[in-house]
Amino acid sequence: MIVNLSGDIYEQLSLRILGWEYPPSHRLTEEGLCAEFQVSRSPVREALNMLVERGLVRKNARQGYTVRDLDLQEIKDSYDVRLVLELDVVARLCRAGVDGAVLDRMEARWTQLRDGLPALSPKAAEEDEGFHRELAEATGNRVLVRALGAIDSHIHFVRRSDITNTERLRQTCVDHLEIIAALRQKDLATVSVALRRNIEWGKTNVEAAIKDALVRAHLGR
């Protein structure tokens, strides 16, 4: 059910950009998208502005829109800030404690994923993002959740290529289960080490992930 065209087009374009269907710096024109989506410029324009706000598209006044090009340094910076915020998340959780039922559910989920690794592959990035978001939400600090969400949406496209091989998937499961166990014990030191390992892996593999994403995008055509 379509509720409004702007949101629809926004979603579509988001998926395309995150899915590397457009090369970096690819030009997007309002008229062109109108023709493609068979709608007027109003909703297209609104969708593009939303994408600009989210940082996926760049706007040059009276010149047009281009798909954001990658800034390696910015992505690495994002990982750094994310680490700082997530370390605060687990610090809060160790201080305040986490509902045992929640931890039980998360543990069951990641044990299941670990034991059925092959099935995890396609949805690995989503599961990983969900894990970290759930932790953030457990703090009850909505500003923290939003700040992390903003960063996530900026590095989403690289996280999708982050988890590439089985060994990496296994390590992710191990890290997450260790984090859960340490949270249960309120052992901040252990949980911090595991979290840092879990997050910094992604950062060190940014270049490889980008290369991989570009290869996939080209193979997909």
Next chain:
Amino acid sequence: MIVNLSGDIYEQLSLRILGWEYPPSHRLTEEGLCAEFQVSRSPVREALNMLVERGLVRKNARQGYTVRDLDLQEIKDSYDVRLVLELDVVARLCRAGVDGAVLDRMEARWTQLRDGLPALSPKAAEEDEGFHRELAEATGNRVLVRALGAIDSHIHFVRRSDITNTERLRQTCVDHLEIIAALRQKDLATVSVALRRNIEWGKTNVEAAIKDALVRAHLGR
């Protein structure tokens, strides 16, 4: 010189909302703003969407726009997240060091402000925001700068009422000068204490600041 109407209206409405010229939950209609600014709905609509993105206005689909109402908990959460990020800022600066010339300039500025307190009053909030932004920018991490900027824009309206009395102004100057001095020594412990004191003061005074802002807004009419 006007370059585009959307941006202009956005600025105007931002100032009004931040200046408490509209009560919380005040309703804004596209047509109404059109009549007031003497423009068509297109730029008004764009400005409103930008305000929604920034969190100053709330949009209810097919019903209209309302000025965001205050959420005390959210503001306190913002201060908490801001503290976490700024503690990371100074940690980075202590690790990497800050250009002496920059510290000299900041020290001169805040010494001057301390010695001429009465003149500071009107622009106190802007100066304060500038100080913290400059520190963040000195890290060179643009994501960090942006994250802090997002939070600042959310608590800007309360920070404007934050620094109310001379004693508070003086303490701010002292805190900032102490932070600068400690950064020069790369003394993380000292700078952290000063920073925490500086930021947490604002949080503890949120209620008072909001009350003050409302009083001023009503007196202004």
Next chain:
DNA sequence: TTCTCTTGACTTGTATACAATCGGGTATAT
């Protein structure tokens, strides 16, 4: 050749008209 000016296509910026939707109030039936 090279510089400058003009022109025109292309694209966004703005205005306006029309469609769709929501909410409240009213009339009507029970």
Next chain:
DNA sequence: ATATACCCGATTGTATACAAGTCAAGAGAA
């Protein structure tokens, strides 16, 4: 009296027409 269906005004959602700006190619003069 109450519940329900319907209508109407208000407001946003969408389409389209027109204005204005930007860039580049090409003509013309030095």
